[in-house]
Amino acid sequence: MFELDMRPGKQEFEPGKVTDTWGFNGDYLGPTLRAKRGEKVRVQVRNGLDQASTVHWHGMHLPAAMDGGPHQMVEPGATWTPEWTVDQPAATLWYHPHPHGATESHVRRGLAGMFLLDDDAASALPLPHTYGVDDLPLIVQDVKFQGNRFASGRGMFADVGFLGDRTMVNGTLAPFRTVGDELVRLRLLNASTARIYSFGFSDGRTFALIGTDGGLLERPADLNHVQLSPGERAEIVVRMRPGERVVLRSDRVDAGLDFWGQRFNGGDDTFDVLELRAAGTLRPSPRLPGALVAPQTAKAADSVRERDFELELGKINGRAMVMDRVDATVERGSTEIWTVHNRDGMPHNFHVHDVQFGVVEVNGKRPGAALSGPKDTVFLAPDDTVKLVLRFDGPADPNTPYMFHCHLLWHEDLGMMGQFVVVEPGGQAGQPTTPHAHSGH
Incomplete structure (x- = not known):
């Protein structure tokens, strides 16, 4: 089990200048967490701040109630203990707060940390792997x-x-x-x-x-x-x-x-x-292998539905985020194509919780190497259109949504976010619950 305490701190970034900060288990940032595919993870999150916050496991495939989005708020003095089984390939993930309307300030003050995943396939490769050394x-x-x-x-x-x-x-x-x-x-x-x-x-x-x-x-x-x-x-x-x-x-x-x-x-x-x-x-280091792992993202040919998402400042598809509105309902086990278009004259990006998607096209063309692997966040310049393929492996929870949003955090805080729920085939979305304090020590 991991323990993460959100707490205020002080850090001397420059000699003689002490800055007020926030951190996990310390004054600033948080420890690197590490788990292997198949392991059960349990994290005891305690909020020692003077305001409510959350801890979102960015890039993690896990039940919606454990995701740490704005529906899983942790009040000051309260404790939240999510648990899940790691069921995804080795990857570099991270964790950070996700309170609706205040994510930018919470992250900027220092609440962030790495979460590294391992699996047998990656560990067998002759890659640099000694943490903190190479x-x-x-x-x-x-x-x-x-x-x-x-x-x-x-x-x-x-x-x-x-x-x-x-x-x-x-x-x-x-x-x-x-x-x-x-x-x-x-x-x-x-x-x-x-x-x-x-x-x-x-x-x-x-x-x-x-x-x-x-x-x-x-x-x-x-x-x-x-x-x-x-x-x-x-x-x-x-x-x-x-x-x-x-x-x-x-x-x-x-x-x-x-x-x-x-x-x-x-x-x-x-x-x-x-x-x-x-x-x-x-x-001496071993030579990098010519091949790494088998393709890890869904195939566009398996898509059973297509959706469109229009991005503009403070809105997705013309609507700002509302906590009790479900914007999309997807069936567990299904593959979909999501086409995302940046309508603004400013940059945006697009992050989807719970899934790692494949980038099929950027402005009608095959993406370059930097977008060829599994992604959960993709950049869109003004007028860019990206086509993504996503597979939703559940678990189903019609009442607890995952988020999709712009990860430029000021944009997110302005309401540039929506919600989707995963349901069993043929199922319908329920009603998202109002965030409540997590407690229990």
Whole structure:
């Protein structure tokens, strides 16, 4: 069993400046949780904050009542103990709060952590896998300080939400890491609330993309940058040479914006994210395998229904989020095609709870390598259309919904979210229950 205590804290990010923060089991961020496919997970979540919050298991396939969305609120002083059996492939997932209307501020204050899943197929591959040595979790956030406080205001014309002027990795400003292996695996998580990153290295070197949001690819893909919007993850493997230093950077983003939109929404910003410093002598690493895992997403040919989702600021399909309204009812065991269109002149992305989908098309074309693996969050530039294939494996619960929403968290808080329930074949949606306090110690 895991224990997670949400609590206020204080952190000295800069010498002599103490910042008020929130964290899990500490002052800022939370511990990395790890479980293997087939294991039963139980988490005791205690809310030591002065306001209600939740813990959502982003990317996890689990019963809706255990999902930690806005229907599973945990009041101050209360405890919530979800449990489920891990039934999905090895992947880099994460956890964060999901209170309706307040997710952005709760995440920005420091409530986030990694949740890594393992399985036999992934463990048998000759990939870097020693946690904290050649397999490094990187929680990337942008921040801005006003004196010793976290800034929170949006800049003028910043349609995406809050944008910081500095980045942190695992809660550290200007971080570096000494590594001692030829191959290093970086598990990249964009835990920012609005900023989009284009990750690459300062010398332009290629790296191998081995995994996306929901797990490993069929085979490694050689890239020199990978773009991640809020909530997205990527697993990459980079080759190091003895004694060298190289910087993981975020370069200009291709967000499909005009000149001013690009400038005011962070597209022109560049950051040094993490310096890797190689030891003078490196341990030899096995060669990356040419094949990784069998395809893990549903097939579009199996779809029995198609749905359309229109994105605009504060709304999906013309409606803002309402807690007691079910927007879609899906049958357990069915496969569907969801077509998502960004109607706005600003960036959005689209996150679906409980499922890992396949990206079938982007603007009518086959997606590139960075979208070829299992995904739960996908970026949409203005006027983009993506076609997704999703399989809903349940369990059925007609009264407890899962969410779909924009993961630019200010957009989500404005109401850019909807709900779906999974029912038995031929079943009908029930009535979502009003959130209530979880207690019981």
